[in-house]
Amino acid sequence: xxxxxxxxxxxxxxxxxxxxxxxxxxxxxxxxxxxxxxxxxxxxxxxxxxxxxxxxxxxxxxxxxxxxxxxxxxxxxxxxxxxxxxxxxxxxxxxxxxxxxxxxxxxxxxxxxxxxxxxxxxxxxxxxxxxxxxxxxxxxxxxxxxxxxxxxxxxxxxxxxxxxxxxxxxxxxxxxxxxxxxxxxxxxxxxxxxxxxxxxxxxxxxxxxxxxxxxxxxxxxxxxxxxxxxxxxxxxxxxxxxxxxxxxxxxxxxxxxxxxxxxxxxxxxxxxxxxxxxxxxxxxxxxxxxxxxxxxxxxxxxxxxxxxxxxxxxxxxxxxxxxxxxxxxxxxxxxxxxxxxxxxxxxxxxxxxxxxxxxxxxxxxxxxxxxxxxxxxxxxxxxxxxxxxxxxxxxxxxxxxxxxxxxxxxxxxxxxxxxxxxxxxxxxxxxxxxxxxxxxxxxxxxxxxxxxxxxxxxxxxxxxxxxxxxxxxxxxxxxxxxxxxxxxxxxxxxxxxxxxxxxxxxxxxxxxxxxxxxxxxxxxxxxxxxxxx
Amino acid sequence: xxxxxxxxxxxxxxxxxxxxxxxxxxxxxxxxxxxxxxxxxxxxxxxxxxxxxxxxxxxxxxxxxxxxxxxxxxxxxxxxxxxxxxxxxxxxxxxxxxxxxxxxxxxxxxxxxxxxxxxxxxxxxxxxxxxxxxxxxxxxxxxxxxxxxxxxxxxxxxxxxxxxxxxxxxxxxxxxxxxxxxxxxxxxxxxxxxxxxxxxxxxxxxxxxxxxxxxxxxxxxxxxxxxxxxxxxxxxxxxxxxxxxxxxxxxxxxxxxxxxxxxxxxxxxxxxxxxxxxxxxxxxxxxxxxxxxxxxxxxxxxxxxxxxxxxxxxxxxxxxxxxxxxxxxxxxxxxxxxxxxxxxxxxxxxxxxxxxxxxxxxxxxxxxxxxxxxx
Numbered sequence: 028x029x030x031x032x033x034x035x036x037x038x039x040x041x042x043x044x045x046x047x048x049x050x051x052x053x054x055x056x057x058x059x060x061x062x063x064x065x066x067x068x069x070x071x072x073x074x075x076x077x078x079x080x081x082x083x084x085x086x087x088x089x090x091x092x093x094x095x096x097x098x099x100x101x102x103x104x105x106x107x108x109x110x111x112x113x114x115x116x117x118x119x120x121x122x123x124x125x126x127x128x129x130x131x132x133x134x135x136x137x138x139x140x141x142x143x144x145x146x147x148x149x150x151x152x153x154x155x156x157x158x159x160x161x162x163x164x165x166x167x168x169x170x171x172x173x174x175x176x177x178x179x180x181x182x183x184x185x186x187x188x189x190x191x192x193x194x195x196x197x198x199x200x201x202x203x204x205x206x207x208x209x210x211x212x213x214x215x216x217x218x219x220x221x222x223x224x225x226x227x228x229x230x231x232x233x234x235x236x237x238x239x240x241x242x243x244x245x246x247x248x249x250x251x252x253x254x255x256x257x258x259x260x261x262x263x264x265x266x267x268x269x270x271x272x273x274x275x276x277x278x279x280x281x282x283x284x285x286x287x288x289x290x291x292x293x294x295x296x297x298x299x300x301x302x303x304x305x306x307x308x309x310x311x312x313x314x315x316x317x318x319x320x321x322x323x324x325x326x327x328x329x330x331x332x333x334x335x336x337x338x339x340x341x342x343x344x345x346x347x348x349x350x351x352x353x354x355x356x357x358x359x360x361x362x363x364x365x366x367x368x369x370x371x372x373x374x375x376x377x378x379x380x381x382x383x384x385x386x387x388x389x390x391x392x393x394x395x396x397x398x399x400x401x402x403x404x405x406x407x408x409x410x411x412x413x414x415x416x417x418x419x420x421x422x423x424x425x426x427x428x429x430x431x432x433x434x435x436x437x438x439x440x441x442x443x444x445x446x447x448x449x450x451x452x453x454x455x456x457x458x459x460x461x462x463x464x465x466x467x468x469x470x471x472x473x474x475x476x477x478x479x480x481x482x483x484x485x486x487x488x489x490x491x492x493x494x495x496x497x498x499x500x501x502x503x504x505x506x507x508x509x510x511x512x513x514x515x516x517x518x519x520x521x522x523x524x525x526x527x528x529x530x531x532x533x534x535x536x537x538x539x540x541x542x543x544x545x546x547x548x549x550x551x552x553x554x555x556x557x558x559x560x
Numbered sequence: 561x562x563x564x565x566x567x568x569x570x571x572x573x574x575x576x577x578x579x580x581x582x583x584x585x586x587x588x589x590x591x592x593x594x595x596x597x598x599x600x601x602x603x604x605x606x607x608x609x610x611x612x613x614x615x616x617x618x619x620x621x622x623x624x625x626x627x628x629x630x631x632x633x634x635x636x637x638x639x640x641x642x643x644x645x646x647x648x649x650x651x652x653x654x655x656x657x658x659x660x661x662x663x664x665x666x667x668x669x670x671x672x673x674x675x676x677x678x679x680x681x682x683x684x685x686x687x688x689x690x691x692x693x694x695x696x697x698x699x700x701x702x703x704x705x706x707x708x709x710x711x712x713x714x715x716x717x718x719x720x721x722x723x724x725x726x727x728x729x730x731x732x733x734x735x736x737x738x739x740x741x742x743x744x745x746x747x748x749x750x751x752x753x754x755x756x757x758x759x760x761x762x763x764x765x766x767x768x769x770x771x772x773x774x775x776x777x778x779x780x781x782x783x784x785x786x787x788x789x790x791x792x793x794x795x796x797x798x799x800x801x802x803x804x805x806x807x808x809x810x811x812x813x814x815x816x817x818x819x820x821x822x823x824x825x826x827x828x829x830x831x832x833x834x835x836x837x838x839x840x841x842x843x844x845x846x847x848x849x850x851x852x853x854x855x856x857x858x859x860x861x862x863x864x865x866x867x868x869x870x871x872x873x874x875x876x877x878x879x880x881x882x883x884x885x886x887x888x889x890x891x892x893x894x895x896x897x898x899x900x901x902x903x904x905x906x907x908x909x910x911x912x913x914x915x916x917x918x919x920x921x922x923x924x925x926x927x928x929x930x931x932x933x934x935x
Contacts, residue, residue, distance in 0.1 A: 053844035054814050060744030204813030209906035212931035215913035217904030219927045228927045241922035250927030256901045266891040271905030272932040293887030310884045313860035317810035322909025326815025337805035337820035338827045342861025347912035357885035360923040371911040460850035462720030
């Protein structure tokens with residue numbers, strides 16, 4: 028997030044797109060609710076009538092995967108109405124002329140034909156966002172899990188740049204991170220293109236620094252992404268070390284994924300449960316879980332916080348870091364003689380310019396948000412205040428593209444996937460917590476009541492959902508949350524492995540899968556029919 | 561407080577030109593400064609004066625319902641509620657005169673007389689000891705008003721999280737207000753008035769049929785344990801003291817601070833951390849209640865290696881780590897260093913991710929490392 032969580036109470040106009048915040052980041056959503064109660068206007072763009080819609084002043088029910096069209100048209104209206112922040116543009120940005128010329132070709136009437144949102148509503152959204160003193164954008168995976176995920180994000184950046192809604196209180200471009208330490212995993216350098224602190228691996232100076240630090244000889248070329256690595260399994264990639272990820276259930280195209288992992292010569296999985304993924308491993312190493320291990324996590328607002336152990340791990344389970352260090356030592360690798368999480372975190376701080384000013388002791392109360400460039404620096408709750416890290420904010424010329432697969436006669440329904448309040452990811456944790464079943468005991472496909480009738484389904488009955496990659500059987504739930512022609516399911520339940528169906532395409536830059544769009548066919552099914560893959 | 565006095569107070573406040581007067585009040589004889597918007601309670605709290613309250617939760621709008629926070633204000637005939645009275649220049653406030661303390665004791669005796677019991681288990685909730693503590697402090701356990709009781713427990717709602725033991729309710733409305741103001745869910749409402757006051761939900765039904773999301777905030781703000789944490793109460797008979805460990809919730813990226821409640825080596829519950837920088841006391845159903853996975857029997861407790869029969873079997877750390885290392889060594893020798901890939905976790909702490917990338921970079925000299933953020 029460019030801005031701190033506390034800022035969520037401060038915007039005049041809030042634009043939520045592709046974020047089901049009341050279910051996926053409920054505590055953050057309470058802050059938005061306070062802003063709305065105070066009188067802030069809330070615009071929600073989402074294919075589904077999610078919880079936020081009930082709080083909104085304007086709802087834009089876009090067709091899945093049409094975000095770029097909506098955002099281009101909003102930029103068109105903002106430019107046409109002269110709502111651009113000329114001072115900000117001239118002082119802080121570059122390539123604005125080209126962009127402002129570009130968006131002239133994309134009026135709301137054009138966007139209506141793609142998004143299905145009435146042109147007049149797009150106008151209103153643009154006017155509200157453009158006229159606000161403080162307008163903030165919040166998004167989640169509904170923006171990034173598309174073949175055009177990067178285009179979507181850059182379209183949002185264009186809106187913020189043209190209106191100067193960045194670097195000030197109550198504004199910003201704010202992705203909500205989905206896992207407790209997904210921000211920290213990136214910060215710590217678990218990326219094929221960056222060393223710790225997002226230092227590019229292709230910069231020879233960084234390479235020299237880490238070669239020195241690690242006593243190693245590290246490639247100047249980027250590594251491949253996990254998606255590519257899975258594609259290369261059994262060919263170039265022959266061994267994997269996977270820490271705490273249930274790849275089989277969480278990743279798109281399960282069949283491909285399972286085949287990939289099975290084709291490895293050597294698979295080592297570190298986890299707290301014998302997940303579907305761990306069951307494929309040659310070696311499974313038991314990790315200490317949350318509550319059993321000391322360490323540091325970094326949240327969505329870049330706040331670096333201590334996690335602590337309150338109970339011992341079961342049996343022989345050990346902290347992840349200890350396990351990795353032990354394997355490294357057995358391979359003769361140098362620099363793994365760590366005795367505590369503290370020593371490792373302090374090494375990370377010394378290697379990362381973002382963490383340079385903090386250490387284990389200084390973050391005891393979670394007071395710092397990175398970057399903290401040097402000791403004594405108070406941390407940076409808000410990014411981009413006076414300048415952008417890379418100089419000027421760059422406007423990007425974006426074009427709308429169709430999703431990787433679009434509906435046709437064979438697969439006439441849009442499936443979009445996501446998460447629910449009471450379940451988390453593949454339910455390895457929530458599924459094992461007493462009481463959660465009372466709220467959510469099984470997966471059900473959310474179908475518009477009119478479609479339930481039109482497709483010959485029964486509310487509470489079963490259907491068979493088929494994509495180009497496979498079929499799952501799933502119970503039907505009639506609900507107005509789904510618009511006609513679009514259905515929704517989460518990927519949380521292993522008995523309804525929705526990711527058998529997904530995996531139509533990937534963003535060419537980030538390799539993020541298009542999990543939000545998958546054309547399917549839906550047929551009524553008998554309850555007794557066994558689930559087929 | 562009667563209306564004319566409130567009006568008079570307002571006029572007094574308004575007649576003082578704030579730009580010339582120093583922003584200060586006299587608090588128990590000491591002159592102290594305040595900032596605009598602060599209540600007398602806020603100022604006193606800041607100066608370490610412990611004014612008793614029952615309906616007060618610093619995260620919520622002041623309510624002025626319990627009247628325990630009354631203070632004497634020079635120039636007004638009756639005491640005023642310090643939580644709803646804004647500090648104004650020149651005020652002379654006494655927080656604990658004999659008269660005020662006597663009022664508080666009587667109020668507590670009346671409140672206490674309405675409840676089935678006063679000594680509730682601290683596992684009921686974060687604030688559950690507030691009434692008991694005040695009754696002790698004011699020696700108000702007198703039985704002077706043994707009479708009518710208010711609030712009737714709901715025995716129908718079988719949800720697994722929230723006990724609705726309204727026999728213990730004192731109508732402070734903290735649950736109603738936290739649900740509305742803090743959560744924005746408006747699931748809890750009030751039925752009837754006076755002794756018949758009953759906290760309930762829309763249509764007097766069960767929580768699951770209401771707008772309730774089971775975030776547990778009502779439980780944690782309840783000052784009497786009338787709303788209680790059913791999951792924590794499972795550990796009532798477990799031996800050992802309740803201990804708290806501050807940590808961060810294991811679920812989404814918001815990073816809410818929580819206190820793990822433990823007895824000996826058992827994780828028994830979660831309290832929100834009221835001073836948590838990201839959440840300031842707020843939690844959701846997952847952070848509040850979905851913690852049983854930690855000590856679930858399905859947890860892996862021993863290393864496993866795949867045997868000659870193709871099945872995973874238990875192994876010692878030495879055997880398993882040797883197998884893990886040998887496999888990587890063999891693959892590197894046969895296929896080269898670009899044949900090995902690492903996937904770090906977005907759930908484990910930074911140290912795990914850092915060592916995973918160091919393992920790949922320092923060990924194999926490649927950048928063949930990623931995390932699960934692309935899924």
